[in-house]
Amino acid sequence: EAQVTQNPRYLITVTGKKLTVTCSQNMNHEYMSWYRQDPGLGLRQIYYSMNVEVTDKGDVPEGYKVSRKEKRNFPLILESPSPNQTSLYFCASSLTGQGSYEQYFGPGTRLTVT
Amino acid sequence: DAKTTQPTSMDCAEGRAANLPCNHSTISGNEYVYWYRQIHSQGPQYIIHGLKNNETNEMASLIITEDRKSSTLILPHATLRDTAVYYCIVRAKTSYDKVIFGPGTSLSVIP
Numbered sequence: 001e002a003q004v005t006q007n008p009r010y011l012i013t014v015t016g017k018k019l020t021v022t023c024s025q026n027m028n029h030e031y032m033s034w035y036r037q038d039p040g041l042g043l044r045q046i047y048y049s050m051n052v053e054v055t056d057k058g059d060v061p062e063g064y065k066v067s068r069k070e071k072r073n074f075p076l077i078l079e080s081p082s083p084n085q086t087s088l089y090f091c092a093s094s095l096t097g098q099g100s101y102e103q104y105f106g107p108g109t110r111l112t113v114t
Numbered sequence: 115d116a117k118t119t120q121p122t123s124m125d126c127a128e129g130r131a132a133n134l135p136c137n138h139s140t141i142s143g144n145e146y147v148y149w150y151r152q153i154h155s156q157g158p159q160y161i162i163h164g165l166k167n168n169e170t171n172e173m174a175s176l177i178i179t180e181d182r183k184s185s186t187l188i189l190p191h192a193t194l195r196d197t198a199v200y201y202c203i204v205r206a207k208t209s210y211d212k213v214i215f216g217p218g219t220s221l222s223v224i225p
């Protein structure tokens with residue numbers, strides 16, 4: 001089954017404790033992206049990747065890192081999480097980053113930073 | 115990418131057709147109209163997209179006006195599981211711009 005998976009689905013952590021949220025897709029997609037969703041602010045893009053070893057900042061990259069060493073994986077790294085990073089996170093992928101292709105989203109990771 | 119305008123919320127009776135409008139009056143010739151939906155706190159789900167012709171798939175139909183300034187997503191027989199926020203997005207075929215999700219339309223299907 002074609003899908004985007006994220007782990008963990010739920011995470012409660014403390015300020016400053018490094019964490020990684022994994023994202024994997026099995027569709028051989030070139031483009032992958034991370035979004036966060038907060039009440040009243042909608043979905044905002046954090047980082048995206050056009051292909052392996054090619055990443056770029058989205059609208060809200062501060063406090064996050066990403067890497068794209070393999071085509072299927074696009075982990076989101078929070079080096080020193082803070083309470084303002086409490087949010088619902090979604091990973092997405094599409095065949096390419098072009099507008100003619102739909103995006104497939106993962107199930108989401110609900111992160112709470114205390 | 116062109117901006118879209120959608121009603122904030124809509125209700126639909128279960129079993130009836132849900133018609134969700136979207137205005138995209140500044141759309142340009144090479145921009146697609148996409149529809150996604152998000153069921154409470156789940157990942158957004160792609161529904162359908164089109165350029166100028168009407169499109170239909172197993173989930174919905176997309177009707178685009180001849181001038182392409184507006185479109186309507188039709189869920190032919192709405193069920194309670196169709197209760198969700200529906201997002202209308204336009205994107206150029208060759209654009210690498212990020213997908214911008216506006217506030218969307220919150221559809222409530224009522225028993």
